Amino acid sequence: MQLLRVFLLRLVTTAVTLVGVAVIVFFVIRVVPGNPIAMMLPPGATEADVAALTALYGLDKPLPAQFLIWAGGVLQGDFGTSITTRQPVLGLVLGRLPATLELSVMALVMAVVIGGVAALTGTRRRGTRVEGAIDIANGMALSVPDFLWGLVLILLFGVLVPVFHISGRVTPSLELPFTTNFYLFESLIRLRFDLWLDIVSHMLMPALALAVPLAAIIGQLLKQSLKETMHLDYVTLARTKGYGENHVILREALRNAVLPTLTLVGVQFTFLIGGTVIIERLFSYEGLGNMAIDAVINRDLPLIQGIVILFAVIFTGVNLIVDLLYAALNPRLRHA
């Protein structure tokens, strides 16, 4: 009962947030100087041509009317037509979404693995130089954002020791047999490991750049929770039973220490997804974020709207899922 109420309440606030995002982005981009219609037409187009095309895109109507028309369309799954490519926005955006999703999920996995290993190693070797080194590395990783890590990685593994690709999603000369845009996933399903390796070697650097700050957060928080858990009675009991240090950390302490980290990872994951915008640009990776920056530069208003809304849906969706998971996992909330 309680859970249902939490769920409904969160659903309402999420809806309010999404409407707010839609309103703000719609009106902000209408203030953008520069006429996208004039940019579409070849030089020498007459005033009448511009007016006709403006009317075609509905840009001649008053702003509130434009908003209602657009919002009505969005509710029916019609996000309008991109001005630069003249294709439906929804199709364009959904075509790029898999690239960004794959990159984000890969970065998340890397962050969890790196952060988890750092926390466990730091706990296993607490009080030694190893722990000190991990703490310093954590502090560095935490202080510097993904954009700078991306540049550092480009220099290290793209220029100094050129072992990974630093631009694009897949080598352009390769023939792709894919039917979906989930390249990483589909190459695995089709057992095309040659393609899979090529794609991974393109994704590794941008994903790592996104992962580093999150790995540091996970490492720090998990280590802190582990430290607190290690002093609890039941852990001492396990020790007196004669279990080794590895067993105590992995089988006893980790289980209870992991919950606070889990909830944090959810929120931080949205920050990571937000970071893809600039990281995709940096690595010329053909995802949603790269498309968004092009859309802003080209003044492609319908496309910008569509991308921002999609990002907002992803962000609020992730937060909603995290909140519900937390409510479901936390016994105090479950039985209240």
Place this chain on the structure above:
Amino acid sequence: MLDGRSMVRRRAGARLWLSAGWLGLLCVIAVFAPWIAPKDPLAQDLFLGRLPPFWVAGAEPGYLLGTDSLGRDVLSRILYGVRVALSVALVAGTITCIVGATLGLMAGFLRGWVDLVISRFIDIWMAFPPVLFSILLIAVLGPGLFSIILAIVVIDWTRFARVVRAEAMAQGAMDYVASARVAGRGRLGTMVREILPNVLPTIVVLLTLEMGIAVIVEAILSFVNLSIATDDPTWGGMIAEGRTSVHQAWWVLVFPLVTLFLTVLAFSQLGEGLKDRFDPVLR
């Protein structure tokens, strides 16, 4: 135990002084850039394009850190770039702090509909990807120093508002606040005289971190070519140029990147160091 604590304090102290020293040096450079810089940062000389730094064969004396593809002196451009970076950090950081902290304080202490409205806005803001939001705002406002500062304020106020709101809420529940009210202080007076001094340490730490973020935002906007006029040297602009020619002239990317890296690190370490200083457990 005592020994461990003094160790932590010494390390935190070194960190604090190192980062403050670096930032102080940048301030001096920003003020005296015209006297320190060996060359005119805008002077182009296509015959001297892509000269390597002084220790690499083929270097030209006088161009310590080499030149970019247009023959402009990398070192001078970095030194002049300090001006933009620091002005953005100081001005944008401070204004963001004032706006965000005020709204957070109001939401956290006054509660009621004020809190409801501000919290709703925070939720909406959190649903925007910040980088995309800033690029969009610069497209609206047009490039320029003023636009960058405004964009940072508009986007990042939630960083302060969220934390200060939570802190103010916790402080508001404490006894000293109730006794101040009983002693006859009004709501506004309590907020400014009682709550604010107690959340100030948090605000100062956030401000330091925000200055580092502002430097990065400026660099990112320069990188997508939406920052200030393209002529003025900025670290982000240099990095953008360096990225395109990284295989031919790595130094155009490396030196501004190292400067930016150290600056961001310094701001964040200063913030962390201050946090430890303010932490009564460590003190």
